[in-house]
Amino acid sequence: MTASTSSLTAIIGAGVMGETLLSGLLRAGRPADQLLVGEKRPERGEELRARYGVEVLDNVEAARRATTVALVVKPQDMAAVLEQVSPVLRPGQLVVSLAAGITTAYVEARVPQGVAVVRVMPNTPALVDEGMAAISGGRHASEEQLAEVEGLLRATGKVLRVPEAQQDAVTAISGSGPAYLFYVVESMIEAGVHLGLPRTTATDLVVQTVVGSATMLRETGTHPTVLREQVTSPAGTTAAALRELEIHKVRAAFLAAMEAARNRSAELGS
Structure with missing residues (x-):
């Protein structure tokens, strides 16, 4: 490796999110020789070396050599990983935790x-x-270290700073949020099949509708209530559908679901 220790970022945990961060940093222009991966499975390590050209080490050596250590592990594994790498960490290093519910x-x-x-x-x-x-x-x-973390994460999307007291709510909204949307998409596709559409047609219709609707929200800045009302003609088809959603208390179900996710996040941290 030619990079100096001061420039090294170690990603410990090479599951889906760990690899996502790694690949995003490389796509954003971070040189491979400024990245280390901590991975205990030899076959997974070889896969990452071949795919990305990065150095793969055991967790302890990766943490020892890096200045920034990103812990991309499951909440239930965090204690064991910290016990493993803590002896080689030193003042001035930055540890970034990407585990749900785990507090600073x-x-x-x-x-x-x-x-x-x-x-x-x-x-x-x-x-x-x-x-x-x-x-x-x-x-x-x-402030410099927070900005460094923002730079790391902008490689894969948008970043917000929030008070830590809000993190369990964030987990319930955006952390778990993709699953809620996939659940809705899955349900809409099944409805399309039930209404007589071929599954491929229903999938195309639903996926593009979701993409287009999300793009409208982001690019217009219009409140979702206004956008919903623009689609809803009096006594029309959309009004009939929304009435059923209200009868079945879908809005209340979403609130209850996100409260459950927030509470589980808090439990994981305790």
Whole structure:
């Protein structure tokens, strides 16, 4: 490796989100020799070396060599990974946690004093560079380090800073949000089949409708209520459909679902 230690970022955890971050950074122009991957499975390590040209190490060595350490692991695995890498971490290093529910205080209690911690809630549309990530800094995270994390995550989409007290709600909205939308899409496709459309036709209709509607929201800046009303003619087909959604309390169900996700995020952190 020719890169200096000061420029190295280690991604520990090479699952879907870890690989998403890795590939996004490379697409955004980050040289492969400025990235390390911590991966315990030899076959997975060889796959990543061949695909991206990055150096793959064990977790401890990756954490030892890097200045920024991104922990992209499941919440239930965080304690074990921190116990593994904490002995080689040092003051001034930056640890970025991408695990749902894990607080900066939780990480800070398990790493040496003076290690900066930033908490991140990403989501899976980062796979296509349309992710939404929310970040919160811990006690020792500087403005420069927060900006560094923003730079890392902009490689795969949009980034917002939020108070850490809002992170469980963020997890419920954008972290888990893609699954809700996929659930709605799945339901609409099944409805199309039920109404007599071929599945491929129903899929094309629904997917493009979702893409177009999301683009309208983003590019026009118009409130969703206004956009909904523009589609809803008095006593028309859309009004009839929306009446059924209200009868079945879909709006209330979404609220209850997101409250459940928020509460589960808080449980994971405890």
